Structures are given as C-alpha cells and as structure tokens.
Amino acid sequence: MRILILSDLHLEVWRDAPRQAQEILRAMQPNLDVCRPDLVILAGDIDVGDRALAWADRGFPIVQSSMCTEIMRTTPRRATR
Numbered sequence: 001m002r003i004l005i006l007s008d009l010h011l012e013v014w015r016d017a018p019r020q021a022q023e024i025l026r027a028m029q030p031n032l033d034v035c036r037p038d039l040v041i042l043a044g045d046i047d048v049g050d051r052a053l054a055w056a057d058r059g060f061p062i063v064q065s066s067m068c069t070e071i072m073r074t075t076p077r078r079a080t081r
Helices: 019-028 051-056
Strands: 003-006 039-042 062-064
Touching: 039 051, 051 062
Parallel strands: 003 039, 039 062
Antiparallel strands: none
8 A cells, every 4th residue: 555645845835936946846746646645644734725635636535634734714614535
C-alpha cells in the first residue's frame, strides 16, 4: 500500500507569489498523478478552507486532519468520505 502524507504546504501563501516562486513550488510538490498513492493523508495546513481537498482530490481515498489553515474560512459541511 502506498501512503502519501502531506503537511504544511501552505499553498495559500504561494497563490500571489511571483511567477518564479510559483514554479519552484510546483517543482517541489509531489505529482499525485505520477505517484498514484492508495491513500493520501493531508496532515494539516495545506491550504485555506476546502481548497486542500480540492487540490488533492484525484479519485483516491483522502484522510484530512484539519489544522488552523483549513479551519479558516471553511463552511461547515457533512463529510462525504
């Protein structure tokens, strides 16, 4: 079983960064389509609100542990997975 654990990416910080910084960030992020994990664990502080799930949702199971970044500006909703 391939498990990919991601934490503290803070994608919200990079959204308005200069183009060169965004390219460096993209190069550092795992390509979820290539590594094809059986399970992704988002261990917090990936992006604000529901954007962390949207970023990682590629059709495989995701477990998310929300930290302060995900809790900020999140609309409460019922879990679907």
